[in-house]
Amino acid sequence: MSEPLRVRVARSDPAARTDFEVAWTPPMTVLDVLLAIQRDHDPSLGFRFSCRVAMCGTCTLRVNGSSVLACQTKVEPGRLRIDPMAGFPIVRDLIVDVGAFWREWAAVTPYLVPRDGLDEPAVIPPDTPERRRIDPSLDCITCGACFSSCAIADDRRDFIGPAALNRAMVLIADSRDAGGEERLDVVTRAQGVDRCHYVYGCTHACPKGLDPAGAIRALRRWRTHGLPD
Numbered sequence: 001m002s003e004p005l006r007v008r009v010a011r012s013d014p015a016a017r018t019d020f021e022v023a024w025t026p027p028m029t030v031l032d033v034l035l036a037i038q039r040d041h042d043p044s045l046g047f048r049f050s051c052r053v054a055m056c057g058t059c060t061l062r063v064n065g066s067s068v069l070a071c072q073t074k075v076e077p078g079r080l081r082i083d084p085m086a087g088f089p090i091v092r093d094l095i096v097d098v099g100a101f102w103r104e105w106a107a108v109t110p111y112l113v114p115r116d117g118l119d120e121p122a123v124i125p126p127d128t129p130e131r132r133r134i135d136p137s138l139d140c141i142t143c144g145a146c147f148s149s150c151a152i153a154d155d156r157r158d159f160i161g162p163a164a165l166n167r168a169m170v171l172i173a174d175s176r177d178a179g180g181e182e183r184l185d186v187v188t189r190a191q192g193v194d195r196c197h198y199v200y201g202c203t204h205a206c207p208k209g210l211d212p213a214g215a216i217r218a219l220r221r222w223r224t225h226g227l228p229d
Helices: 030-040 099-107 129-137 151-155 162-172 180-187 201-205 212-225
Strands: 005-009 019-022 060-063 066-069 078-083 090-092
Touching: 005 030, 019 030, 030 078, 066 201, 099 162, 129 162, 129 212, 162 180, 162 212, 180 212, 201 212
Parallel strands: 005 078
Antiparallel strands: 005 019, 060 066, 060 078
């Protein structure tokens, strides 16, 4: 018989059970652990999940202090501490109110603003400098792991966090977009790129391997030297 997992889960109700033993069955993820707790021990445990394939971004939480996707984070026998994402109001147990994240996202106009005379389909060839700038930052799933790992976003609510700044960089670099100057003005105000202290928690936490800190550096360069050609 395999060694059990000893799991402590943060609960919003002080009277709710927090410590559990779960049978470890490889390969097992944090989401499997939570489902086992909900099924076998405490059906009242609250958490979010949807796709189970690391694409929807809804199952983000903290495991032993690190912000991760529960559905892709594998576990081994031993002890596990599971907490909700940092920097967000708690709704219940591991469920948080992510309104602050989406307000930041909306602040950068996170969709393409087509420039006049744009022909369809508008193609950016894969071997161009423009495409090489955009591609490494394109696959954000808006999971909030970077926000949860950012000490600045956690400390004050007026910082346009790393996910929104990463998205702004992608759109500003896109030659099809007409909103670059206005977007750059938004992200270089007091609540924007200068608030970043380059702790690199956002880049370390990104489950898709993106580099939001690098995107913020690019925005700072463009503020000084102008938009990319």
